[in-house]
Amino acid sequence: xxxxxxxxxxxxxxxxxxxxxxxxxxxxxxxxxxxxxxxxxxxxxxxxxxxxxxxxxxxxxxxxxxxxxxxxxxxxxxxxxxxxxxxxxxxxxxxxxxxxxxxxxxxxxxxxxxxxxxxxxxxxxxxxxxxxxxxxxxxxxxxxxxxxxxxxxxxxxxxxxxxxxxxxxxxxxxxxxxxxxxxxxxxxxxxx
Amino acid sequence: xxxxxxxxxxxxxxxxxxxxxxxxxxxxxxxxxxxxxxxxxxxxxxxxxxxxxxxxxxxxxxxxxxxxxxxxxxxxxxxxxxxxxxxxxxxxxxxxxxxxxxxxxxxxxxxxxxxxxxxxxxxxxxxxxxxxxxxxxxxxxxxxxxxxxxxxxxxxxxxxxxxxxxxxxxxxxxxxxxxxxxxxxxxxxxxxxxxxxxxxxxxxxxxxxxxxx
Amino acid sequence: xxxxxxxxxxxxxxxxxxxxxxxxxxxxxxxxxxxxxxxxxxxxxxxxxxxxxxxxxxxxxxxxxxxxxxxxxxxxxxxxxxxxxxxxxxxxxxxxxxxxxxxxxxxxxxxxxxxxxxxxxxxxxxxxxxxxxxxxxxxxxxxxxxxxxxxxxxxxxxxxxxxxxxxxxxxxxxxxxxxxxxxxxxxxxxxxxxxxxxxxxxxxxxxxxxxxxxxx
Numbered sequence: 299x300x301x302x303x304x305x306x307x308x309x310x311x312x313x314x315x316x317x318x319x320x321x322x323x324x325x326x327x328x329x330x331x332x333x334x335x336x337x338x339x340x341x342x343x344x345x346x347x348x349x350x351x352x353x354x355x356x357x358x359x360x361x362x363x364x365x366x367x368x369x370x371x372x373x374x375x376x377x378x379x380x381x382x383x384x385x386x387x388x389x390x391x392x393x394x395x396x397x398x399x400x401x402x403x404x405x406x407x408x409x410x411x412x413x414x415x416x417x418x419x420x421x422x423x424x425x426x427x428x429x430x431x432x433x434x435x436x437x438x439x440x441x442x443x444x445x446x447x448x449x450x451x452x453x454x455x456x457x458x459x460x461x462x463x464x465x466x467x468x469x470x471x472x473x474x475x476x477x478x479x480x481x482x483x484x485x486x487x488x489x490x
Numbered sequence: 491x492x493x494x495x496x497x498x499x500x501x502x503x504x505x506x507x508x509x510x511x512x513x514x515x516x517x518x519x520x521x522x523x524x525x526x527x528x529x530x531x532x533x534x535x536x537x538x539x540x541x542x543x544x545x546x547x548x549x550x551x552x553x554x555x556x557x558x559x560x561x562x563x564x565x566x567x568x569x570x571x572x573x574x575x576x577x578x579x580x581x582x583x584x585x586x587x588x589x590x591x592x593x594x595x596x597x598x599x600x601x602x603x604x605x606x607x608x609x610x611x612x613x614x615x616x617x618x619x620x621x622x623x624x625x626x627x628x629x630x631x632x633x634x635x636x637x638x639x640x641x642x643x644x645x646x647x648x649x650x651x652x653x654x655x656x657x658x659x660x661x662x663x664x665x666x667x668x669x670x671x672x673x674x675x676x677x678x679x680x681x682x683x684x685x686x687x688x689x690x691x692x693x694x695x696x697x698x699x700x701x702x703x
Numbered sequence: 704x705x706x707x708x709x710x711x712x713x714x715x716x717x718x719x720x721x722x723x724x725x726x727x728x729x730x731x732x733x734x735x736x737x738x739x740x741x742x743x744x745x746x747x748x749x750x751x752x753x754x755x756x757x758x759x760x761x762x763x764x765x766x767x768x769x770x771x772x773x774x775x776x777x778x779x780x781x782x783x784x785x786x787x788x789x790x791x792x793x794x795x796x797x798x799x800x801x802x803x804x805x806x807x808x809x810x811x812x813x814x815x816x817x818x819x820x821x822x823x824x825x826x827x828x829x830x831x832x833x834x835x836x837x838x839x840x841x842x843x844x845x846x847x848x849x850x851x852x853x854x855x856x857x858x859x860x861x862x863x864x865x866x867x868x869x870x871x872x873x874x875x876x877x878x879x880x881x882x883x884x885x886x887x888x889x890x891x892x893x894x895x896x897x898x899x900x901x902x903x904x905x906x907x908x909x910x911x912x913x914x915x916x917x918x919x
Contacts, residue, residue: 312529316529316530316531317529317530317531318527318528318529318530319527319528319529319530319533319604319605319631320525320526320527320528320602320603320604320605321523321526321527321528322523322524322526322572322602322603323528323533323603323604324528324532324533324536325523326565326568326569327533327536327537327540327565328536329565330540330561330562330564330565331536331539331540331543331561333564334540334560334561338547353539353543356539356542357535357536357538357539359896360535360538360889360890360896361531361535361889362858363856363858363860363881363884363885363889364531364535364885364886364889364890366856366857366858366881366885367878367881367882367884367885368531368882368885370878371857372857373836374834374836374837374857375834376833376834376835376836377831377832377833377834378831378832378834379831392529392531393528393529393531393532394528394529394532395526395527395528395529407831407832418523418526418528421518421522421523422515422518422520422523423515424506424514424515425506427504427505427506429505432506432507451858452857452858464509464513466507467506467507467508467509468509469509469510469511480834482837531890534886534890535890537892538890538891538892539892541892542892545892635886635887635890635891635904636890636891636892636893636904637887637891637893637894637901637902637903637904637905638893639893639901642893647892680903680907
């Protein structure tokens with residue numbers, strides 16, 4: 299499917315099929331989740347990153363059904379480039395009303411970046427000024443887990459992680475997504 | 491706003507790095523997201539995971555409700571300031587009595603978070619309990635997709651919203667305990683919820699004292 | 704104007720689209736049926752000019768029951784909407800039905816004729832490798848008295864809807880059920896994935912939706 303068509307679909311679903319709530323309810327709720335994790339794990343930020351990824355994974359396993367139902371998706375993507383476009387232009391569009399840029403593809407078409415010009419989770423967020431958070435915490439790490447969980451349910455094993463974040467003082471917010479393998483294309487091992 | 495030099499507004503030198511364009515959250519107009527929208531599904535999934543996470547770390551229903559309450563509390567404190575700031579200058583005053591505060595919660599807070607006012611506000615009819623008030627929501631948005639299992643029927647996940655209300659009360663210097671209770675009303679409002687606001691005794695005393703003067 | 708009241712089998716429609724009334728010898732021909740299942744009829748001169756009837760006959764359009772099968776072939780939901788539509792079978796029989804269907808579905812998917820596979824991308828070009836569409840498995844089972852349609856989601860969850868053989872718009876009905884599942888099962892923190900579905904609100908929403916169809 300062409301990227302422009304994916305955009306139209308995403309727009310259309312966002313306009314007609316999505317129940318909306320005030321954006322700040324979502325932003326504040328995400329904020330309180332991260333703050334609670336920082337408290338529970340005593341500002342062990344690498345552990346907070348892991349927990350956020352895990353929570354995202356749990357969400358992704360469920361969210362995919364909502365994605366498929368809302369987008370009325372009946373066919374799977376024919377290649378990983380199409381998957382990337384659908385993630386950005388339909389997935390991010392209908393859940394967060396943003397369409398991160400899909401860019402920086404590797405030559406083998408197995409790895410790309412999502413560059414976020416906007417990130418509703420991080421609106422009005424400033425990391426703790428403790429000399430560590432800006433080096434260790436990936437504030438929006440839940441999104442990596444969501445992608446991992448959601449794609450696993452449609453038989454794609456991916457790896458996702460942030461490589462930069464404006465909250466850390468970087469100029470962009472960028473996530474790397476890499477396809478490890480298509481899960482269903484493997485035959486069970488032969489008995490010898 | 492955009493011409494502010496970075497970190498000058500905070501008074502003390504910030505140790506945080508900022509992007510090379512110098513933009514920080516202080517350059518963002520605070521009303522920018524006032525009316526923007528996100529999908530309810532995103533909220534529902536986050537909230538669901540918040541409940542599931544809390545549930546793994548507690549022993550009983552009371553403890554679970556307390557955890558949710560705490561997570562809402564910090565939101566309430568922030569919302570009080572944010573919503574008052576957005577009021578026109580002449581109504582920016584903090585609520586100065588119990589009824590004004592509860593109206594602010596029923597109207598402004600509910601409208602902002604849930605897109606509609608709470609359904610009713612009541613004072614306890616029990617003369618022994620002059621410190622108790624009730625905010626009633628026929629269909630709490632946070633519970634829209636949640637079916638509480640029978641063995642946990644005492645639980646109401648709107649404890650999170652009770653925490654928000656408690657945060658607003660505490661922030662306004664009307665310290666209170668707020669709890670959420672399901673009072674289902676047949677087929678029509680099976681999830682009807684009462685937020686019981688119990689003010690600390692000094693709040694009621696202060697109010698009585700101010701009324702006399 | 705005459706409107707058939709809900710819940711009464713006032714007429715039946717034969718396969719020539721002729722309407723027979725149960726309480727008289729009158730019979731009329733259908734002119735057209737609109738999307739709201741309202742039907743206009745050609746009437747005999749002795750009748751008023753037009754006759755608007757809403758199709759309500761309970762035994763002509765009925766959703767009998769729904770079962771949901773998880774990715775491993777386990778029965779996780781089973782609900783009957785219309786008493787007397789299908790004979791009762793034991794829960795154990797339903798479990799067997801779910802498991803058996805799951806197996807047959809998988810085998811029929813393998814049996815599907817081989818589709819031409821797109822050639823692998825030429826080395827050196829930037830074409831992404833293509834991922835072929837999986838073949839579909841068994842989708843419909845039909846008996847003299849009921850029709851069972853399967854909707855297999857891309858995640859491998861199966862929704863099986865048992866209806867009257869003449870039931871229309873089953874696709875739409877199943878999709879709507881999938882919507883309800885995405886809302887009231889997936890967004891419920893107390894539901895464990897792949898486990899039996901016990902969600903009051905899902906039951907309520909589903910029942911009221913199906914009731915709407917069955918009472919049409």
